[in-house]
Amino acid sequence: MNPSIHASTFLCAMLAIVGGARAETPYTAADFAHVKKFDSHTHVNTADGEFLRIASKDGFEILSINVDYPDFPPLARQAEIAHKLLREDPAHFHFATTFSMKGFGGKDWTADTIRHIDAEVQRGALAVKVWKNIGMVEKNAQGHYIMLDDPGFDGVMKHLEERGIPLIAHQAEPKNCWLPLDAMTTENDRSYFRDHPEYYMYLHPEMPSYETLMAARDRFVARHPKLNFVGAHLASLEWSVDRIAKFLDAYPNATVDLAARMTQVQYQSKSDYAKVRRFFIKYQERILYGTDLTEDPPSADERAQNPPTNMAQFSKDADGFWRSDWIYLATADRQHIDAIKADVEGLALPRSVIDKIYYSNARRVFGLSQGAAGLRR
Ligand SMILES: [Zn+2]
Numbered sequence: 001m002n003p004s005i006h007a008s009t010f011l012c013a014m015l016a017i018v019g020g021a022r023a024e025t026p027y028t029a030a031d032f033a034h035v036k037k038f039d040s041h042t043h044v045n046t047a048d049g050e051f052l053r054i055a056s057k058d059g060f061e062i063l064s065i066n067v068d069y070p071d072f073p074p075l076a077r078q079a080e081i082a083h084k085l086l087r088e089d090p091a092h093f094h095f096a097t098t099f100s101m102k103g104f105g106g107k108d109w110t111a112d113t114i115r116h117i118d119a120e121v122q123r124g125a126l127a128v129k130v131w132k133n134i135g136m137v138e139k140n141a142q143g144h145y146i147m148l149d150d151p152g153f154d155g156v157m158k159h160l161e162e163r164g165i166p167l168i169a170h171q172a173e174p175k176n177c178w179l180p181l182d183a184m185t186t187e188n189d190r191s192y193f194r195d196h197p198e199y200y201m202y203l204h205p206e207m208p209s210y211e212t213l214m215a216a217r218d219r220f221v222a223r224h225p226k227l228n229f230v231g232a233h234l235a236s237l238e239w240s241v242d243r244i245a246k247f248l249d250a251y252p253n254a255t256v257d258l259a260a261r262m263t264q265v266q267y268q269s270k271s272d273y274a275k276v277r278r279f280f281i282k283y284q285e286r287i288l289y290g291t292d293l294t295e296d297p298p299s300a301d302e303r304a305q306n307p308p309t310n311m312a313q314f315s316k317d318a319d320g321f322w323r324s325d326w327i328y329l330a331t332a333d334r335q336h337i338d339a340i341k342a343d344v345e346g347l348a349l350p351r352s353v354i355d356k357i358y359y360s361n362a363r364r365v366f367g368l369s370q371g372a373a374g375l376r377r
Helices: 003-018 029-034 050-057 075-088 109-122 151-163 187-195 210-223 241-250 262-271 273-282 311-330 351-365
Strands: 037-044 060-065 093-098 127-130 167-169 229-231 254-257 293-295 334-337 342-345
Touching (some): 029 311, 037 075, 050 060, 050 311, 060 075, 093 109, 262 311, 262 342
Parallel strands (some): 037 060, 037 293, 060 093, 127 167, 229 254
Antiparallel strands (some): 334 342
């Protein structure tokens, strides 16, 4: 017998013992399109249906998040697109609504905002999004930045808690945002903050610090223990799986999404593969797969955070992005990751863990019926 075959047979037998009754063979790259998946963080800003076409082809349901981002279409237009796509493809399309900060602190803001949220939920919205403008842009009458734990939000947040409506919260930025360009860990952060000096906090020492923003967010989550809280972008703690673990331990009502932060995780798995893999396994119920893939109307001054940027490229880029993440999380394959200029080995997470992170956690958190995860028929 060929000794290498003999050795691998022996290894398989050992893994079967270590893994318990049945060793879980990880998924392969070829399984990608056949496994049910859910991208919990996308922005579909055109109604052309292109995003949904590639999502269905690749086995994804998507949650499109409306957000009060000046580079996106106006909120009313984002809502209109979401309503139309939900009508056309309710099996693959879901959306989250948001609210405007105009009039915050005024006597009608809470009631108006609740009315708006309820109307959108009535039309199918599964969650509400709050963006980093809270903490980093909006100021109160005294000229102070409005933080997420401002009592002015209490009425709205109490309403979400009572109705069981999830809140997707993007506060602060990756920690790289507070570092000089040459100290940043990933190329995607470096190019984003180079192109968005207004959001690049290293240039704005007068603005709230990273830890100030994290502390305000944590006080908020602590104050609303029944709120279904989703920390977008790994709750802005992407630089340390230990720190994310501490956050998840402290707040049992919280989950996190992976959107636009995979390269930060890959950066850590390069130096401590076992720790990162343990993190995903330990918190397998609390992590939602998401990308931040954004389909925007073509425009010369397009500045959305992530690729893709032009319509012809969209499907190709989305498919490539999704497949690369799949190879990293689901398989043991190595691939080159440009953003960290390194070859990265896949985590080969057990199938049952992949099925949760990629599908059932999102269905549970966003209140959708729990169908069987795993391979599509
Ligand atoms: Zn986003």
